[in-house]
Amino acid sequence: MTLNALLFDVDGTLADTERDGHRPAFNQAFAEAGLDWHWDVALYGKLLSVTGGKERMKHYIDHYRPDYIKPADFDALIIRLHQTKTRHYVALAERGGIPLRPGVKRLLQEARAAGLRLAIATTTTPENVTVLLEHSLGPGTQDWFEVIAAGDIVPAKKPAPDIYFYAMEKMGVSASECLAFEDSENGLRASLGAALKTVLTLNDYTLDHNFSGAAVVLSDLGEPGAPCRVVAGPDLGQPFVDVACLRVLHSV
Ligand code: XBP
Numbered sequence: 001m002t003l004n005a006l007l008f009d010v011d012g013t014l015a016d017t018e019r020d021g022h023r024p025a026f027n028q029a030f031a032e033a034g035l036d037w038h039w040d041v042a043l044y045g046k047l048l049s050v051t052g053g054k055e056r057m058k059h060y061i062d063h064y065r066p067d068y069i070k071p072a073d074f075d076a077l078i079i080r081l082h083q084t085k086t087r088h089y090v091a092l093a094e095r096g097g098i099p100l101r102p103g104v105k106r107l108l109q110e111a112r113a114a115g116l117r118l119a120i121a122t123t124t125t126p127e128n129v130t131v132l133l134e135h136s137l138g139p140g141t142q143d144w145f146e147v148i149a150a151g152d153i154v155p156a157k158k159p160a161p162d163i164y165f166y167a168m169e170k171m172g173v174s175a176s177e178c179l180a181f182e183d184s185e186n187g188l189r190a191s192l193g194a195a196l197k198t199v200l201t202l203n204d205y206t207l208d209h210n211f212s213g214a215a216v217v218l219s220d221l222g223e224p225g226a227p228c229r230v231v232a233g234p235d236l237g238q239p240f241v242d243v244a245c246l247r248v249l250h251s252v
């Protein structure tokens with residue numbers, strides 16, 4: 001089967017959004033609501049085991065704040081906090097405060113030129129994706145993606161494969177003609193659960209994750225002047241990932 005489509009995760013894959021994007025946005029929302037909740041860099045790394053911002057806040061309360069007495073309208077509070085958090089995240093991304101990871105823009109441009117179809121499959125909120133694309137990839141670039149599958153559109157978030165199934169169904173493609181791009185163990189479980197060969201680019205929060213099953217594990221996608229490192233898997237034979245390299249990874 002030839003390679004026809006690339007499916008991208010967003011957080012940690014297109015950009016390092018978690019530590020300096022989502023985390024401070026959560027903290028701003030907590031402070032604005034007068035709550036004494038605060039997520040430092042290390043704690044946030046632990047909380048990332050739960051995907052989805054609303055789910056993550058509930059997990060924090062259940063596992064780290066036995067002292068907190070939930071109000072009767074706790075679920076509504078979580079929804080309000082998440083809306084405020086999204087507002088702060090969007091404002092940061094609009095200021096261009098969240099740069100793309102190395103090689104992402106180059107590979108997307110090359111993939112488009114090669115006629116590959118593109119989609120997004122992420123757990124984060126849709127507005128977060130569009131603002132990141134518009135301000136970090138460039139104006140109008142959300143149109144590069146045939147499908148932006150995001151957030152609560154599927155009830156079961158990663159590591160469930162549902163968001164990938166949703167994106168592939170919308171595109172009318174089968175897993176065997178696609179490659180997925182992920183950065184985390186939960187993301188990889190989702191993509192492998194959808195039978196997708198997966199290119200893994202790790203980051204500081206995912207260094208010690210289990211990436212068995214990935215087609216290749218890389219430091220990043222690399223650039224001509226800034227080579228990537230192969231952490232596990234086949235030698236690329238070149239310093240950066242391009243479409244030719246993706247076709248080889250897809251064929252084995
Ligand atoms: C991303 C997530 C998201 C973000 C926060 O995981 O789990 O919850 O951390 O975004 P993945 P929201 O990269 O595997 O898709 O607050 O909008 O959920």
Ligand code: MG
Pocket residue numbers: 009010011012013182183184187
């Ligand atoms: Mg991710």
